Amino acid sequence: MAGVGARLLLPVMGRPALLLLALCTAGAQGLYFHIGETEKRCFIEEIPDETMVIGNYRTQMWDKQKEVFLPSTPGLGMHVEVKDPDSKVVLSRQYGSEGRFTFTSHTPGDHQICLHSNSTKMALFAGGKLRVHLDIQVGEHANNYPEIAAKDKLTELQLRARQLLDQVEQIQKEQDYQRYREERFRLTSESTNQRVLWWSIAQTVILILTGIWQMRHLKSFFEAKKLV
Amino acid sequence: MGVRIWLPFPVLLLAALPPVLLPGAAGFTPSLDSDFTFTLPAGQKECFYQPMPLKASLEIEYQVLDGAGLDIDFHLASPEGKILVFEQRKSDGVHTVETEVGDYMFCFDNTFSTISEKVIFFELILDNMGEQAQEQEDWKKYITGTDMLDMKLEDILESINSIKSRLSKSGHIQTLLRAFEARDRNIQESNFDRVNFWSMVNLMVMVVVSAIQVYMLKSLFEDKRKSRT
Numbered sequence: 001m002a003g004v005g006a007r008l009l010l011p012v013m014g015r016p017a018l019l020l021l022a023l024c025t026a027g028a029q030g031l032y033f034h035i036g037e038t039e040k041r042c043f044i045e046e047i048p049d050e051t052m053v054i055g056n057y058r059t060q061m062w063d064k065q066k067e068v069f070l071p072s073t074p075g076l077g078m079h080v081e082v083k084d085p086d087s088k089v090v091l092s093r094q095y096g097s098e099g100r101f102t103f104t105s106h107t108p109g110d111h112q113i114c115l116h117s118n119s120t121k122m123a124l125f126a127g128g129k130l131r132v133h134l135d136i137q138v139g140e141h142a143n144n145y146p147e148i149a150a151k152d153k154l155t156e157l158q159l160r161a162r163q164l165l166d167q168v169e170q171i172q173k174e175q176d177y178q179r180y181r182e183e184r185f186r187l188t189s190e191s192t193n194q195r196v197l198w199w200s201i202a203q204t205v206i207l208i209l210t211g212i213w214q215m216r217h218l219k220s221f222f223e224a225k226k227l228v
Numbered sequence: 229m230g231v232r233i234w235l236p237f238p239v240l241l242l243a244a245l246p247p248v249l250l251p252g253a254a255g256f257t258p259s260l261d262s263d264f265t266f267t268l269p270a271g272q273k274e275c276f277y278q279p280m281p282l283k284a285s286l287e288i289e290y291q292v293l294d295g296a297g298l299d300i301d302f303h304l305a306s307p308e309g310k311i312l313v314f315e316q317r318k319s320d321g322v323h324t325v326e327t328e329v330g331d332y333m334f335c336f337d338n339t340f341s342t343i344s345e346k347v348i349f350f351e352l353i354l355d356n357m358g359e360q361a362q363e364q365e366d367w368k369k370y371i372t373g374t375d376m377l378d379m380k381l382e383d384i385l386e387s388i389n390s391i392k393s394r395l396s397k398s399g400h401i402q403t404l405l406r407a408f409e410a411r412d413r414n415i416q417e418s419n420f421d422r423v424n425f426w427s428m429v430n431l432m433v434m435v436v437v438s439a440i441q442v443y444m445l446k447s448l449f450e451d452k453r454k455s456r457t
Contacts, residue, residue: 167399188420206434227449
């Protein structure tokens with residue numbers, strides 16, 4: 001399909017057609033990490049409310065014989081679990097060896113995204129290592145602009161304006177969330193300050209009272225024993 | 229031959245679009261800047277890898293947001309395994325390297341700590357990633373329709389592009405501020421817990437010590453009385 005499209009496109013727009021092919025075959029050249037068989041890796045995203053988060057991942061299995069990572073891993077699944085700031089599960093689903101997950105936050109705060117593999121087949125490979133390429137997009141980075149442009153039939157200027165509006169909206173949401181966090185922070189600090197002050201006063205008063213009680217009790221004790 | 233070239237633009241686009249736009253069909257093209265926050269349990273080490281082309285620039289910035297001591301060991305290794313950066317027990321750091329082809333590895337090491345787990349935030353900023361990155365911005369080729377006023381359009385587009393890059397910077401700074409604020413908030417909350425806990429302990433100790441003092445003195449005198457009679 002791509003081959004036919006390229007043949008038709010080349011006479012009309014040579015270079016962009018080649019780049020389409022390049023995008024198709026290049027794959028992900030992003031951050032990756034290694035995960036063990038039963039290992040669970042969690043990432044925290046602190047986001048304001050009503051923000052969309054899209055995560056893309058791709059897995060590769062280690063082949064011990066060839067000492068190389070296989071380009072794709074059929075039959076291997078990853079379980080993705082997302083918890084909101086109140087530890088309520090927002091998303092808990094199984095995906096294939098390659099997948100994308102999406103969720104929208106309804107409360108601002110720390111959302112936890114956990115990934116672990118569900119397969120026991122890796123035990124067959126003595127290496128037991130899985131390479132996971134991960135990319136998490138938050139807010140306006142999650143929007144697919146080519147799709148939006150095609151759907152709403154936007155010109156270049158309109159699309160740029162739309163992008164800017166989304167960006168500004170996200171920044172504004174983040175600022176509102178920042179204000180809420182700063183307030184919480186200030187309340188905790190003020191409460192700590194107050195407690196330190198009251199505790200110092202209370203401690204002094206208790207010490208004085210205890211001293212007085214001790215002296216009076218011992219004095220009456222000695223008088224009772226006819227030592228004073 | 230002439231007929232083929234005259235196929236309308238949208239049809240050609242539709243022919244080429246599906247492999248690129250279908251999600252997951254051909255892998256994903258990740259963005260140039262990414263940040264992650266994760267929890268590193270006590271006594272463990274976690275490594276991340278970033279493939280890089282030649283003569284690009286890799287900037288990594290990390291901060292420890294939570295965990296007693298707020299420090300972590302960090303090292304960055306080139307694709308050949310040579311250690312480019314090695315830091316011990318630092319609470320934040322920023323490093324830029326000019327890259328060669330291969331996978332760069334960076335690791336966060338919490339093995340020196342036996343009980344406290346750390347929350348670590350890191351941000352990767354990649355520049356000059358080359359042809360592939362440039363083409364990512366060529367989505368504008370997918371738009372329909374034309375804009376009138378070609379002459380003025382250039383100026384408008386230029387100012388819009390500059391606005392976009394400045395807003396990206398604002399977004400970046402916000403991410404940084406968020407990390408700083410999270411760290412300060414965690415420090416404050418642990419202070420709060422500490423004040424509460426040690427005040428209680430202090431109170432208990434004072435009461436117990438004063439009671440023990442009094443009873444010990446009394447017991448001294450009681451023994452003497454018994455020995456006298």
